[in-house]
Structures are given as structure tokens and as C-alpha cells.
Amino acid sequence: MNWLTEPFDLLIYRRALLAALVIGFTNGYVSAYVVLRKAALKTGSLSHALLPGIAMAILLFGLTPFSAFAGALLAALIVGLGSLLVSQTSRIDQDTALAVLFTAAFSGGIVILNYVNAPGELEHWLFGDIRGMSDSDLWTIYVIAAVSLLVLTLFQRPIVVMLFEPNVARSLGIPVNLMNYVLFALVILVLISSLQAVGCILALGLLVTPAATMLLFTDSPLRLFWGGGFLGMISSVSALVVSYWLDWPTGSSIVIVLGTVFVLSFLVSPKYGVLRVVRQRRRHRHEIHEASVT
């Protein structure tokens, strides 16, 4: 088992291990919300839209967890509400508006980062590196993990009803609009935490794939949340080991491991795997054939 423990002899990998455990679990847990909300691509545009906000914040106030969050939130709001405004006041639909605005914002972010006087800064934000976590980075992700897990666990029941059918949720007295705002802020927080690890381009993979994989195995929302969490955690940690031995970038390794697990599950899941579905269809056709012969 030496190959498994050797990377963690290094302090830098021990810190990365902590980060991978926490970020992997938090993202996986929250991914259940993103997947059930069917908001994967919107979340993807959101993760790109954060970049100019963070870049502006670094340029103006230096990098602190608070400035990064404020900048990211502002950028996300401008792009999110901007797309809504464009779609409501013109013939452009919201997806188109979102695509235009988030790519423009993302490009703006890249340009602004060129003015930040730190070598490698741009690459760091684009692709992340979980091995470069400072103490304050670690504390930031702990706090984000605590807040998001608490909110999603305490309010899991109303959130699940709301995701199932918003009108039914409203009729049961659940403040759907308020919860949507809270959860929007929560997704931005979680994106910020994973920016450090995998960067803003790959953040979407970590925030969608775990629950998407679990959805191939279970019909219980509860298992989707917790299973997503554990899957995100285990995948992130194994990716660290992979990246150590193969000398791959950590962020890409995490998303590659998650993607591989998804594809395997898609093929062989006993419940909703594609092989089972094909076999069932073939059996069904066989039965019809038998019935027509007799």
C-alpha cells in the first residue's frame, strides 16, 4: 500500500488531501441540487462569469476570501440578472443572452488578470491547483463546506419538494422564491471553493458529475445528496494519488476520475445502466416474438 501513502509524506500533499476531502464532499453533496434543478449548464456559465469579479476584486483590494466572494457574487448577479433583462426586453432568449454575457465576462476576466502582478495567476484561476492551498484558503473552504452542508441538510425536505414541483411546494407553505435566492448564493459559494482546486473551467465537472452518477443508481433524493458527497470525496482523493504518480495536473485528474466513474456507471449500473436497458428491450422483443408465434 506504499504507493497509496507515499504522496502524503509530503506536507503539500497532506494539505491537498484535506482540501480534496472537504471540497470533494461539498461539491458532490451540492451537485444533487444542481442536477435535480436541471441547472448544470446554467451553473457552468455561472462558474465562468465569476472570473472577472474575482479578478477585479484582486486588482482593487488584493486577494482575500471576502473580496473574492463579493466580486464573484457581483459578477454572477450582473450576468444572471443581465441575461434575464435581455430576454425579457428583446427577442433574444435567456440561454442565448447568457452565452453572450458569460463569454464576454470571462474574456474580460482574462484581460483583467493580465494586469494582476503575479506570475501564473491566470493559469491558477483557470485550472486551479489543489496543492497550493494556504491556511486561509483551507479555512475558507471549511467555512463554505459547513454553511452549505448545514443549509442543504436542514432544509433538505422543502428543497426536494421544491425541486419536484414548485407549485406543490408553494401550496405546502414553502417560501420557494426566498429559497431559490439562498440556494443561488450557495452555489456561488461552492463554486468559489472549488475554483482553488480545479479552476473555473473545470469547476462544473465537480459540481455536476457526482450526483449525475448517483442518479444512475438510486431513486432516493437522500442517497443522491450523501452518495454524491462521498463519491465526490473519494474521487478527488484518488485523483490526488493519480496525479502524484502520473504527474498529471490535479484539477484535470479530479474531473477525469469523476468522468470515468460516470461512464462506467452509465454502462453497468444494475438499475439504470445502458447495458441493462438494452438487455431488457431485447428480452421484451423476444417475448413479443414468442407470443406472436404461439
Add this chain to the structure above:
Amino acid sequence: MSGSAHHAPIGRHGGTSCCETTHHVLEVNDLCVSYGKVPALREVTFQTSCGYSVALIGPNGAGKSTLLKALAGLLQPECGEIRWQGQAMVKSSHEIAYLPQREEVDWNFPATVRGIVEMGRYPHVSWWRRFSPEDAEQVDRALQAMDLVDLQHRQISALSGGQQQRAFLARALAQEAHVFLLDEPFTGLDADAQERLAGLMEKLKSEGRLVIASHHDLETVAGIYDQVLLQATVQVDFGPVAEVFTDAKLRETYGREMRGGALPMEVNEA
């Protein structure tokens, strides 16, 4: 935020069935609802009570779904008011259950039948509290009443249309609702499932509940409902089936929307 768990203290009964002794009245006065500047519903005035079933009849876009949503507290009326048991309704109440159209629901959602029925208990327990044995018992009873016990662990997409509708009814039962608001419950069901649903609605009514449903098939109205509300954005008429569900009134209802065009086939046959 836990406020929603404690609903308005209007006549909450400990038992399962509701208004057996008292006649709980639902009163709607001059209700109108708009989407932006487009009026969806105007001048709706009627009064009914527990123990009745009401059909909402009218052409597409006549505001039937809008009326159901307004009664469920999902839409803010522009004018007029809704009174339930003598009190003005300002927000949703667990006593009033809303059952959306089946087509509006994502049946691939990862939930079991029991999971759906349990949603009805949410107004009765805090959001993070575990279910008590009584809650579980209410869910069991609702599943029994709708004959879903054997199907309770099935994923909801593995149900037939009739079973899906029954799962929704069971959710409303677990909610201990007095008023059941159903949007097109019979649409897309085969004849057997329709008959069964009609029987269950009759049972709900006989237990003292009020059932209000939008309904498309004019041929089956008289066999299922006691009262009819005819609506074409503006209310045309309201009353017992025998008095209101007449050829002339139906022509008036559908004619307003059709602007003198051909009447839908069902009307001619009715």
C-alpha cells in the same frame, strides 16, 4: 422560517377525516387575476362547501388552471377575495391541497410513491425534524385509502397514469386537506382508471371533503360532479349540474371564445 409548520389555526382536527359535522364553506367574491396586463380570470363569484364536488368547465385559456392556482394561494388576486371557513385567505394552507396536471410534473424525478405521499406531512412537522410514528401512520393510511400500499416503494415513473393521480391524492390525504384542487385529473387516463378515479372522488366527497377539478370531457361531467362552474375568462354561471350544465349555457361558454365559430364536438353531443 419554521413559521410554515404552524398554519392558521382554522379548525384543525386531530382525526383523519375532516368536516363531517360542520359545513366548511368556501366563498369566492368577484375574483380577478391577471398575468401582467393580460386578464386571465374576471368576475368569479361562487360559494360551495365540503361534501360537494365542483367541475370547472370552459375552453382552453378560460382560466381554469388560474382559478385553481388562485384558490391554492399560488397567485395573488388582483381584486376580490377568497374566504375559507369565514376567514379571508391570504396564503396557502395545509387544509387546501393543490394537485398539478400530470404533464407538468417530471416523473423521472428520483422519488418513490411513499416519498411523494410523505411530502403531504411537511406542513405538520418542522423541516428538519424526523417523522413521528403518527406521521408514518397518516402516510400508511393515505396509501391504503388510495390502494397504493403494494406500490409504495416504486419509482414514480413506473406507475400508470391512474396510479400517478392516486399518488397525488394520497399526498393530499396525508396532508389532511379539506379541499382538493385538481387540474385535469381525468386527462390521459383510460376508461378503467377514469372510473376508479371517479369512485375515489365520490368517496372523498362522502367523507366530507370538497373536490374542485377542471374537466375537459363534457360527456362525463354529470356522472361525476354535483356542481358546475362555467368559465370563459369571465364566469358564465355557477350552480348544480342539473340547472347549469345545459346546452344553452355551454354554447354561451364556448361561444364566447369561439367568436361564433364551430362549437367543439363534445358540446354538440352533450
